[in-house]
């Protein structure tokens with residue numbers, strides 16, 4: 001029995017079965033299904049191709065395949081090299097899961113070197129934390145300026161003492177490294193101080209002493225990467241910039257990325273003269289274009305001079321110690337410091353990796369699979385050393401996922417994406433189960449890792465940029481707000497705030513949110529949860545604003561600044577062009593074809609199905625001659641050639657058990673000698689072509705080709721085709737098959753596979769099931785529209801937990817609170833009891849046990865235990881398919 005069938009067949013036990021036995025049987029059913037987080041998708045669901053590009057194939061992690069041997073033969077179960085964010089997280093979680101763990105780290109120093117590092121790693125000692133402290137320090141100057149408009153005067157200009165700042169910052173780093181040592185100690189992780197080097201797949205040498213371990217984790221981070229140009233020895237990197245003995249008077253910062261802009265803000269705020277040299281026209285490559293323009297303008301207004309399209313060629317030092325930067329456009333003199341923030345590279349040299357066969361990318365990044373395993377089974381890697389998404393919260397996520405995979409026997413992939421839950425569909429669409437015990441499927445969508453740049457003003461972003469959204473979705477609505485914040489009205493400063501929402505025009509889903517302005521990092525964390533959860537613009541609109549804040553703009557952007565549609569037609573046309581050779585052209589391109597369902601109007605969210613087993617069909621192209629995939633629904637169904645070339649739409653398997661097997665499963669022997677094909681591209685246009693006594697594979701393609709060709713001009717003329725209907729079949733004679741992609745309910749009767757009774761029966765059965773499900777989920781009392789309500793209620797916590805933090809912010813705590821401070825059981829019980837009026841009438845009072853397992857966010861077992869008799873009186877399974885929910 002498939003897991004789905006298992007779920008569907010779970011019913012309250014028949015009366016003959018004792019309650020206890022029933023409970024046992026349920027538990028057995030539940031326990032026999034391996035745990036899988038509802039978010040840990042099967043390996044078929046792909047991570048963004050960018051992230052995957054350098055990865056190794058996914059392997060299985062059954063014990064024994066983990067490079068495991070008998071753990072007693074090793075000193076440790078896990079030896080981690082590098083006590084940064086990812087390493088500490090993985091080690092302490094592994095220890096909490098019962099592993100014997102050691103972590104190896106170099107002695108503390110504010111500057112990293114071959115013989116210096118420190119527990120805490122880049123984030124705590126040379127990155128996020130010291131950087132943010134310096135950002136705080138520098139922000140004051142702007143606030144002093146602002147304060148005049150609010151009535152403040154100062155007898156003398158406030159003075160800043162750099163040495164006090166650096167001394168206090170260093171004291172804090174000492175404190176933090178101490179805290180992290182304690183965290184490790186309290187978790188039972190042994191700290192080995194020294195430089196670790198891998199000797200063999202299970203042995204690490206730390207300064208001459210050898211330790212063996214069942215698993216080795218590399219979390220060695222990254223180092224600043226400087227180009228090899230003359231005079232590079234005179235420049236500083238970000239490590240040094242955080243620990244300068246004197247504040248720079250005039251500094252050149254080379255680079256236009258996160259680090260360059262953050263330090264430009266720091267030094268400018270502290271009143272250094274700052275020049276930023278970028279080799280492009282704009283800063284922050286990869287960010288939303290409008291954000292790139294806006295931040296450049298705002299930072300310029302705060303006194304930073306940008307030198308665009310200037311590539312550094314050499315650095316010269318004069319006799320008075322001053323530095324000059326020579327670029328392709330000329331030379332700028334008189335710098336006290338020149339800082340290069342030109343990226344970071346994985347810190348993987350001299351670790352013995354090549355000798356034991358750990359595969360590395362060209363830039364030295366450790367190649368890992370989706371579970372962070374390297375090419376050597378017992379060696380794993382997380383964090384910047386793998387060069388996936390180089391952010392602290394991502395390293396934490398990867399470290400946590402690694403520990404679960406290896407030491408909790410729960411294969412877990414770090415999860416970089418957002419979800420769109422089918423259950424969010426206003427309770428009116430059929431239920432889709434995934435492979436795991438009835439948990440509603442969550443379709444994984446695009447990137448949803450929020451992040452921030454702590455420049456001044458700061459940036460917060462999550463999801464897609466406008467450019468990416470257009471590329472992936474074609475039709476998008478762009479909402480923007482560019483306003484003068486309330487504070488600037490009295491301060492008189494030219495500060496502005498820019499905010500932007502990118503919305504999929506078809507699904508109404510918010511694909512991306514971007515902000516540049518005060519508090520953007522703190523604000524974007526909350527928006528990140530919404531994007532992760534796949535919320536729609538309607539959800540944003542229905543959220544009440546917090547007034548007066550900048551953040552409220554995210555929920556009050558009513559009219560799109562622009563609607564981008566033009567990409568749709570070429571995208572569809574492109575597919576039809578591909579169509580001209582069904583077998584050779586369309587089949588490969590169908591890999592990513594998606595069908596878009598649901599009304600487009602009135603803000604209803606809708607969703608996408610993939611064409612199931614497309615790959616199977618591609619492997620057997622002859623079946624395709626007469627097989628166009630179809631989807632059945634009572635609802636308007638719109639075939640949409642969305643992102644047909646992107647693999648992100650490959651959601652194979654999602655529709656398991658609900659929709660019919662697709663026609664290509666059928667026998668393809670031609671039994672009929674004539675075919676007709678018609679294609680309708682709008683309600684009024686339908687083109688038909690027929691062929692007689694022909695081999696279907698070629699002729700049908702020819703017919704369609706003609707039909708499509710004729711209809712395409714119409715489609716293009718319409719300038720934004722939404723629907724495409726395809727009917728292939730024979731009209732008068734008994735058709736071999738009639739396959740439809742339908743747009744109207746009333747046409748459903750056409751959808752029959754008349755030559756195959758089996759298929760018709762299955763069709764009927766599925767229809768029936770679908771009708772039942774729909775009946776349940778429609779109308780009636782509001783709680784019978786379970787999906788929306790259930791989903792939003794119960795899954796909300798999951799969305800919080802699975803949203804990546806924006807680090808370091810205060811609001812990241814909202815998504816990293818793991819254990820409840822207190823649980824108020826009474827209230828839960830009374831809320832749940834409300835669902836059991838019959839039990840209350842009958843027993844008066846009863847105890848209620850609520851089993852809520854991670855595997856069953858939506859499947860809970862309630863047991864009413866009659867108090868007096870101590871007898872279990874009712875077992876209810878509250879599942880997504882049950883009305884009693």
Ligand SMILES: NC(=O)C1=CN([C@@H]2O[C@H](COP(=O)(O)OP(=O)(O)OC[C@H]3O[C@@H](n4cnc5c(N)ncnc54)[C@H](OP(=O)(O)O)[C@@H]3O)[C@@H](O)[C@H]2O)C=CC1
Nearest residue numbers: 227255256257258259260285341342343344390452453454
């Ligand atoms: N707030 C946060 O979350 C922070 C995150 N980080 C992480 O650390 C990583 C490293 O940051 P960063 O060092 O800023 O790297 P980035 O990759 O973000 O930026 C590097 C910049 O240097 C430029 N550059 C690269 N090589 C040269 C060269 N030879 N000459 C001139 N310019 C050059 C790049 O230009 P071009 O665009 O033309 O390639 C780019 O503007 C980031 O990717 C980020 O993941 C770092 C700091 C803060």
Ligand SMILES: N[C@@H](CCC(=O)N[C@@H](CSSC[C@H](NC(=O)CC[C@H](N)C(=O)O)C(=O)NCC(=O)O)C(=O)NCC(=O)O)C(=O)O
Nearest residue numbers: 084085088089123124129392396807808809810812813816
């Ligand atoms: N809270 C989040 C983030 C914590 C985090 O990112 N920690 C980083 C370093 S943050 S650096 C040190 C960290 N500070 C913070 O977490 C400060 C972030 C806060 N949200 C803010 O902005 O104020 C801290 O421990 N402060 C204690 C103190 O000050 O007493 C890390 O390396 N973690 C490894 C691990 O957790 O295993 C989480 O649990 O996921």
